[in-house]
Amino acid sequence: MSTPSAIIWSNNQLQLLDQRVLPTRCEYRQYDDPFAVADAIRAMVVRGAPAIGITAAYGILLAAQKLTTSPTSADAWQNALRPARDALANSRPTAVNLFWALERCDQVIAEHGNGDALIPALTKLAVHIHAEDIEINQRIGDFGASLIPADSIVYTHCNAGALATGGYGTALGVIRSAHRDGKIRGVFAGETRPWLQGARLTSWELMQDDIPVTLAIEGAAAHLMREHKPSWVIVGADRVAANGDAANKIGTYNLAIIAKHHGVKVMVAAPTSTFDALLDGPQIPIEQRPADEITHSFGQRVAPENVLTNNPAFDVTPAQLIDAIVTEYGIIHQPDRAKVIAHLNSNKRK
Structure with a gap:
C-alpha cells in the first residue's frame, strides 16, 4: 500500500x-x-x-x-x-x-x-x-471482502481509508482486500460535500494503489445505481448505536435509501471501538459545522450574504437499511439490537 x-x-x-x-x-x-x-x-x-x-x-x-x-x-x-x-x-x-x-x-x-x-x-x-x-482494519477488510461477488462495482462515500484510520482503512480496507482477491471491477466514489473527502481523498488514495475509481457527483448516485448496478454501497461509521443504526458522513442516509430502491446492498465497516452500546441512533449527537463551509468554496463566496445555513457533519442511517455491519470479529447480518449486543458481548475487547 x-x-x-x-x-x-x-x-x-x-x-x-x-x-x-x-x-x-x-x-x-x-x-x-x-x-x-x-x-x-x-x-x-x-x-x-x-x-x-x-x-x-x-x-x-x-x-x-x-x-x-x-x-x-x-x-x-x-x-x-x-x-x-x-x-x-x-x-x-x-x-x-x-x-x-x-x-x-x-x-x-x-x-x-x-x-x-x-x-x-x-x-x-x-x-x-x-x-x-x-x-x-485488515481483519475488517478480509471479512468484508468475503461478501463481495466477483467482477463487482461498488460505491463508497466520504473517506474511510488509510487516511481516516491508523492505516489500510475500514470501508476502503474492504475494497482493498476485495481488489487483492480479484473481485473489484471498479469503484464509484461520491464527491462528499462540503469538504469533498471523496474527491480529494478517496479517489486519490485508491489511485495510489491502482484500484480503478470513478469520481461522481453526489446527485448522480441514483442514476449510477440504476445504470451500473453496483453490488454494494460500502461506508465507514463514526458511531454505531446499540440498535444497529450508524452515524456516518452526511449523505450516507440518502445513499442507503437510494440503494434500497435499487436493490443494492449496504455495508457499514467499523471496528468495535466505534460502537456505542449505550445509545440508539436518534440519540447520537450530530455535530454542526461552521456556515462558511457551505457559503464558501475554497475561500470564494458562493451563497448570498447572511443566508441561513444548516451544515450537519453526519446523518444516521437506520439499521433497517443496512444489510451488514462488518467488524474485526466478523459480520452482523441484518443488524438489530439483539445482534449488535450479542456481537459485542461475545467479542469483548481486552
Missing part, C-alpha cells in the same frame, strides 16, 4: 498529514501541544473516527510530557491532565472512538499514576492503539 501515513509519532512529537490540502500538496504538521492537537482535530487536519481516536491518545501523551513537574498520584495526574482531556473530548463530539481512546488513557492513568511509570505507559498505549488499528 502506497498511501502516506496520516499519523506519525517520532521523537516525542506527533506529525499529522494535513488532509485539508490533499491531493495537491502532501504536508505534515508537527505538534507537541495537546490543545493544538484538539484544534487540529476540530479543523479536520486529521479526520475519520479511528484516526481521531489514535490522535487523541497521542494528545494525552503530549499533555503528560508537557507538565514541568510530575504529579505523584493518579488523582493528581487526572486533575493536571483534565484541561487537555476536555479540549480533546470537545473537538469532534460524534466520533465515539475519541471517547473510547480517552477512556483507555484514563485507565492507564488510574493504574500507573502513582510513580514515574505513567509517561512510558501512555506512550506504550498510544503506539499500541495505533498499531492495533491497522491490524483491525
Whole structure:
C-alpha cells in the first residue's frame, strides 16, 4: 500500500498529514501541544473516527510530557491532565472512538499514576492503539471482502481509508482486500460535500494503489445505481448505536435509501471501538459545522450574504437499511439490537 501515513509519532512529537490540502500538496504538521492537537482535530487536519481516536491518545501523551513537574498520584495526574482531556473530548463530539481512546488513557492513568511509570505507559498505549488499528482494519477488510461477488462495482462515500484510520482503512480496507482477491471491477466514489473527502481523498488514495475509481457527483448516485448496478454501497461509521443504526458522513442516509430502491446492498465497516452500546441512533449527537463551509468554496463566496445555513457533519442511517455491519470479529447480518449486543458481548475487547 502506497498511501502516506496520516499519523506519525517520532521523537516525542506527533506529525499529522494535513488532509485539508490533499491531493495537491502532501504536508505534515508537527505538534507537541495537546490543545493544538484538539484544534487540529476540530479543523479536520486529521479526520475519520479511528484516526481521531489514535490522535487523541497521542494528545494525552503530549499533555503528560508537557507538565514541568510530575504529579505523584493518579488523582493528581487526572486533575493536571483534565484541561487537555476536555479540549480533546470537545473537538469532534460524534466520533465515539475519541471517547473510547480517552477512556483507555484514563485507565492507564488510574493504574500507573502513582510513580514515574505513567509517561512510558501512555506512550506504550498510544503506539499500541495505533498499531492495533491497522491490524483491525485488515481483519475488517478480509471479512468484508468475503461478501463481495466477483467482477463487482461498488460505491463508497466520504473517506474511510488509510487516511481516516491508523492505516489500510475500514470501508476502503474492504475494497482493498476485495481488489487483492480479484473481485473489484471498479469503484464509484461520491464527491462528499462540503469538504469533498471523496474527491480529494478517496479517489486519490485508491489511485495510489491502482484500484480503478470513478469520481461522481453526489446527485448522480441514483442514476449510477440504476445504470451500473453496483453490488454494494460500502461506508465507514463514526458511531454505531446499540440498535444497529450508524452515524456516518452526511449523505450516507440518502445513499442507503437510494440503494434500497435499487436493490443494492449496504455495508457499514467499523471496528468495535466505534460502537456505542449505550445509545440508539436518534440519540447520537450530530455535530454542526461552521456556515462558511457551505457559503464558501475554497475561500470564494458562493451563497448570498447572511443566508441561513444548516451544515450537519453526519446523518444516521437506520439499521433497517443496512444489510451488514462488518467488524474485526466478523459480520452482523441484518443488524438489530439483539445482534449488535450479542456481537459485542461475545467479542469483548481486552
